Amino acid sequence: MSLAAINAPSADAAAESPVLELRNLTRVFSIGKRFLREGKPLRAVDGVSLSIPRGEVLAIVGESGCGKTTLSRMMLGLQQPTSGEIFVSGEPLADVDRKAFARRVQPVFQDPYSSLNPRKTIGQIIADPLHIHGVGAPADRLAAAQDMMERVGLARRLVHSYPSQLSGGQRQRVAIARALVMRPEILICDEPTSALDVSVQAQILNLLQTLRAELNLTYVFITHDLSVVEYMADHVAVMYLGRILETGPVREVLHAPRHPYTRALLDSILTPEPGLGLPRPDLGRGFPDPLDPPPGCRFHPRCPKAFAPCATLPPARVSEGDASVECHLYD
Amino acid sequence: MSGAPVLEVEGLSVDIDVPAGKLHAVSDVSFCVRPGETLCLVGESGCGKTMTSLALMRLLPPRATLTARRMSFEGRDLARLSERDMARLRGDRLGMIFQDPMTSLNPVYRIGDQMEEVWLRHRGGARAAARKRAEFLLERVGIINPRQRLDQYPHQLSGGLRQRMMIAMMLMCEPALLIADEPTTALDVTVQVQILSLLRDLQQEFRMGLILITHNLGVVARMADEVAVMYAGRIVEQGTGREVFAAPTHPYTRGLLDCIPKHGQSAARGPLGSIPGIVPSLVGEMSGCSFRNRCALAHEACRRGEVALAQAGADHAYRCVLPPGQARGQAPAFAGGAA
Numbered sequence: 001m002s003l004a005a006i007n008a009p010s011a012d013a014a015a016e017s018p019v020l021e022l023r024n025l026t027r028v029f030s031i032g033k034r035f036l037r038e039g040k041p042l043r044a045v046d047g048v049s050l051s052i053p054r055g056e057v058l059a060i061v062g063e064s065g066c067g068k069t070t071l072s073r074m075m076l077g078l079q080q081p082t083s084g085e086i087f088v089s090g091e092p093l094a095d096v097d098r099k100a101f102a103r104r105v106q107p108v109f110q111d112p113y114s115s116l117n118p119r120k121t122i123g124q125i126i127a128d129p130l131h132i133h134g135v136g137a138p139a140d141r142l143a144a145a146q147d148m149m150e151r152v153g154l155a156r157r158l159v160h161s162y163p164s165q166l167s168g169g170q171r172q173r174v175a176i177a178r179a180l181v182m183r184p185e186i187l188i189c190d191e192p193t194s195a196l197d198v199s200v201q202a203q204i205l206n207l208l209q210t211l212r213a214e215l216n217l218t219y220v221f222i223t224h225d226l227s228v229v230e231y232m233a234d235h236v237a238v239m240y241l242g243r244i245l246e247t248g249p250v251r252e253v254l255h256a257p258r259h260p261y262t263r264a265l266l267d268s269i270l271t272p273e274p275g276l277g278l279p280r281p282d283l284g285r286g287f288p289d290p291l292d293p294p295p296g297c298r299f300h301p302r303c304p305k306a307f308a309p310c311a312t313l314p315p316a317r318v319s320e321g322d323a324s325v326e327c328h329l330y331d
Numbered sequence: 332m333s334g335a336p337v338l339e340v341e342g343l344s345v346d347i348d349v350p351a352g353k354l355h356a357v358s359d360v361s362f363c364v365r366p367g368e369t370l371c372l373v374g375e376s377g378c379g380k381t382m383t384s385l386a387l388m389r390l391l392p393p394r395a396t397l398t399a400r401r402m403s404f405e406g407r408d409l410a411r412l413s414e415r416d417m418a419r420l421r422g423d424r425l426g427m428i429f430q431d432p433m434t435s436l437n438p439v440y441r442i443g444d445q446m447e448e449v450w451l452r453h454r455g456g457a458r459a460a461a462r463k464r465a466e467f468l469l470e471r472v473g474i475i476n477p478r479q480r481l482d483q484y485p486h487q488l489s490g491g492l493r494q495r496m497m498i499a500m501m502l503m504c505e506p507a508l509l510i511a512d513e514p515t516t517a518l519d520v521t522v523q524v525q526i527l528s529l530l531r532d533l534q535q536e537f538r539m540g541l542i543l544i545t546h547n548l549g550v551v552a553r554m555a556d557e558v559a560v561m562y563a564g565r566i567v568e569q570g571t572g573r574e575v576f577a578a579p580t581h582p583y584t585r586g587l588l589d590c591i592p593k594h595g596q597s598a599a600r601g602p603l604g605s606i607p608g609i610v611p612s613l614v615g616e617m618s619g620c621s622f623r624n625r626c627a628l629a630h631e632a633c634r635r636g637e638v639a640l641a642q643a644g645a646d647h648a649y650r651c652v653l654p655p656g657q658a659r660g661q662a663p664a665f666a667g668g669a670a
């Protein structure tokens with residue numbers, strides 16, 4: 001393939017179908033498995049269905065251990081789902097060639113210190129995907145890498161530098177350039193700014209927004225920071241113990257949250273307003289053991305609004321337009 | 332808050348020998364902490380906030396030299412105490428907790444043993460008494476089944492529980508001053524609120540001074556009695572939390588506040604505020620304002636000499652050559668911040 005070919009926008013036959021769709025995705029890990037001994041099943045992701053229209057930003061939020069990283073790894077094809085299906089522009093992932101898929105979906109990871117090879121130069125790191133996919137001649141690859149560096153706000157002269165010579169923000173720009181050099185359709189960003197200072201975070205978020213418009217990208221944004229969600233995303237999915245408890249347009253979910261868990265997450269945000277003191281979100285202590293999730297609604301032991309059916313009956317998903325909630329208060 | 336300060340620091344500087352010369356990690360920092368009061372040191376990585384706290388604990392790296400006009404803790408000069416006396420103070424009257432409790436706990440000792448050691452080392456006596464106190468404190472910081480927890484190892488606890496345990500461990504000897512360096516940065520937002528509430532409650536209960544080091548302005552706004560904003564080793568703005576957040580004056584403080592996405596702010600309404608450029612090198616002699624290369628309001632006067640702290644309000648100072656009105660620019664940085 002030539003560089004020109006990947007730079008041309010792909011003719012999109014399936015313009016109507018969402019660029020990424022997850023149907024009833026489940027991933028079960030076996031914990032403590034040994035020879036002749038069955039492990040305990042851990043349902044890291046349990047029946048997740050989401051669909052992401054082209055050009056939109058979907059944020060997935062939740063506490064650590066809620067399954068958001070496992071979900072992102074499945075979207076990247078790094079982990080096989082136990083059951084359920086992923087569709088890329090309407091095509092089942094199982095039918096898409098591994099390399100062809102990697103050209104369309106690329107990751108940006110949290111820690112720009114550990115996700116870049118310290119022994120390669122910036123130019124090599126960014127051109128690596130082109131090399132792996134055999135795109136263009138070696139000289140063109142470096143030029144393509146430099147073009148991409150300029151796009152993400154890195155000086156061209158850094159092409160022969162090593163990651164250790166760069167600041168955290170510059171490294172995250174390198175990671176973004178590497179992800180974009182193949183001109184993917186989708187970026188899966190797993191906490192891309194949580195290792196950065198606030199002033200650098202703002203630069204990276206602004207950059208991602210600019211690139212999204214310029215390159216018609218779709219983002220899946222995994223984060224625990226709800227103020228970033230409001231700034232970045234169009235849609236949000238709130239995850240808890242492997243399930244999506246609430247999803248919908250950001251404006252609706254963050255301004256009128258329906259699920260008590262979403263409410264509690266919102267109450268936990270510390271805005272820099274003086275004189276307000278600390279919030280006291282209505283949340284029971286203790287994240288439950290994922291190996292032994294509570295029966296009924298998984299959130300009920302921490303829920304301030306729990307009532308009789310919550311402890312026994314799993315709530316059904318109630319959908320309304322493109323918003324949905326799983327809570328007995330609404331079914 | 333009343334009472335004589337538990338800690339008074341005047342003119343604290345930390346220089347580190349590096350191959351290229353002297354790195355001025357902390358320059359001429361002054362503050363004081365009263366019992367039951369919280370001082371927040373806030374700034375981005377490399378601003379010197381952690382070096383300041385390590386200097387207070389006298390745990391600086393070997394290449395670093397500490398100078399201070401005064402560093403008085405309960406009437407004793409921390410800068411001049413012998414290493415032996417300093418070791419007696421740490422963990423007793425002077426406590427410290429770090430961002431990641433896992434790295435400050437010994438992974439091969441049980442939690443109970445580590446907590447008891449603090450007491451036995453400073454107060455001596457019977458192990459049973461130490462254990463009783465450990466159990467009482469674990470319960471006080473909200474750990475269920477403290478007796479079972481004492482027999483567990485650090486890796487068996489979640490991040491939030493480990494931080495609670497660390498706090499309990501530091502309370503063993505009821506310190507007069509607790510230094511907490513990014514205590515909630517590694518935690519989930521829901522757990523962060525719980526840990527901060529716990530720190531605040533305990534601080535009132537034990538009349539402890541608290542130095543909270545953080546990069547999170549949200550945490551500062553909600554926790555601080557006093558704030559010191561640090562940049563490139565210096566305090567650029569200092570005052571009561573109320574005044575600093577009601578009228579942030581230094582362009583750096585205002586820039587930081589603008590970087591935080593506000594409720595109701597989406598990308599469709601334009602980009603986030605950001606601070607262009609990077610922190611200057613702290614090696615060698617500096618003159619003028621260290622923020623001038625990144626400052627939208629910089630002009631010729633910013634290059635010359637040392638910029639002194641100027642009053643911006645009754646309990647509010649800032650380090651900028653511009654008068655407060657001009658330094659603040661036109662619009663308030665944070666609309667919700669009116670006191």
